[in-house]
Amino acid sequence: MRFLFVDRIVTLDPGRTIETIKNVSATEDVFDDHFPGHPILPGALLVETFEQASQLLIATSHDFARVGRLRGVRRGAFRHFVRPGDQLRVRCVRTAGDPEGWTVNATAEVDGRRVASAVLDFALVSAVDADKAHAERLRESVRVLRAAPIDMAREGGPA
Numbered sequence: 001m002r003f004l005f006v007d008r009i010v011t012l013d014p015g016r017t018i019e020t021i022k023n024v025s026a027t028e029d030v031f032d033d034h035f036p037g038h039p040i041l042p043g044a045l046l047v048e049t050f051e052q053a054s055q056l057l058i059a060t061s062h063d064f065a066r067v068g069r070l071r072g073v074r075r076g077a078f079r080h081f082v083r084p085g086d087q088l089r090v091r092c093v094r095t096a097g098d099p100e101g102w103t104v105n106a107t108a109e110v111d112g113r114r115v116a117s118a119v120l121d122f123a124l125v126s127a128v129d130a131d132k133a134h135a136e137r138l139r140e141s142v143r144v145l146r147a148a149p150i151d152m153a154r155e156g157g158p159a
Contacts, residue, residue, distance in 0.1 A: 005049040006056065009145040010089070017093045018057040020145070022049055026084035041082040046116045047073055050106035053092045054120055056145075058102060059127075059138040061094075067135055068102060068122035076118040086110045092120075100124060 010019040024041055031039040051070055058068040082088060089109045096103040101123050108116040127135035 003048075004141065005045065005052050006090075006141070006145055009056065009142065012057070012060060012142075012146065014057070014061040015094065017091065018053050018060075019092075020049075020053045020056075020090045022088040022090065024082055024084055024086045024088055028084075031084060039084050041086075041088075043076070043078045043116070046078065046082065046088075046108055047076060047118060047120075049088065049090055049108065050092060050104075050116075050118055050120055053090050054102075054104045054106065054122065056138060056142055057092055057094070057104070058122060058124070059135060060142055062124070064135045064139045065127055066124045067127050067138065069125055071101065071121040071123050074119040074121070076116075078116045080110070080113060080115040082108075082110060082115055088115070095119075 005022050006020045007023050008021040010021055012018050026039065030042060030045060034040060034042050055068055058066070087110065090106065091109075092104050092106045094102055095105050101121060104120045104122065106118050106120060107114055
């Protein structure tokens with residue numbers, strides 16, 4: 001994940017649900033073009049945020065031995081604009097699954113108001129077959145994103 005759209009894991013119940021936060025900053029490159037003078041987070045990046053949160057849920061649920069490959073997005077709905085300064089709360093809930101795949105319902109809210117939702121379908125693949133380095137990046141992301149800010153400051157990371 002070159003661009004990480006998860007700033008913090010709020011809750012994580014492996015195999016069931018994850019809730020994350022994304023602080024939308026005016027300094028993000030996307031706002032240079034989308035749209036000058038009227039910045040709006042593109043819907044495609046909201047879907048990417050859902051996908052990344054789901055990836056973290058899937059990987060932790062399989063002890064990073066399996067990861068998800070996005071097969072498709074259904075029932076995507078974008079209800080309100082997401083702008084710089086908003087705090088995006090994303091919740092992904094596993095609704096169905098088998099050894100070959102998962103279905104995840106994803107919703108995003110800003111200030112308690114639903115701004116987007118979608119259903120994502122994932123194929124499950126071995127982390128070794130997919131990309132072992134990807135699984136390790138997911139493992140490290142979970143460790144950092146679950147740490148309290150005070151713990152990160154002790155480690156010399158951002159506070």
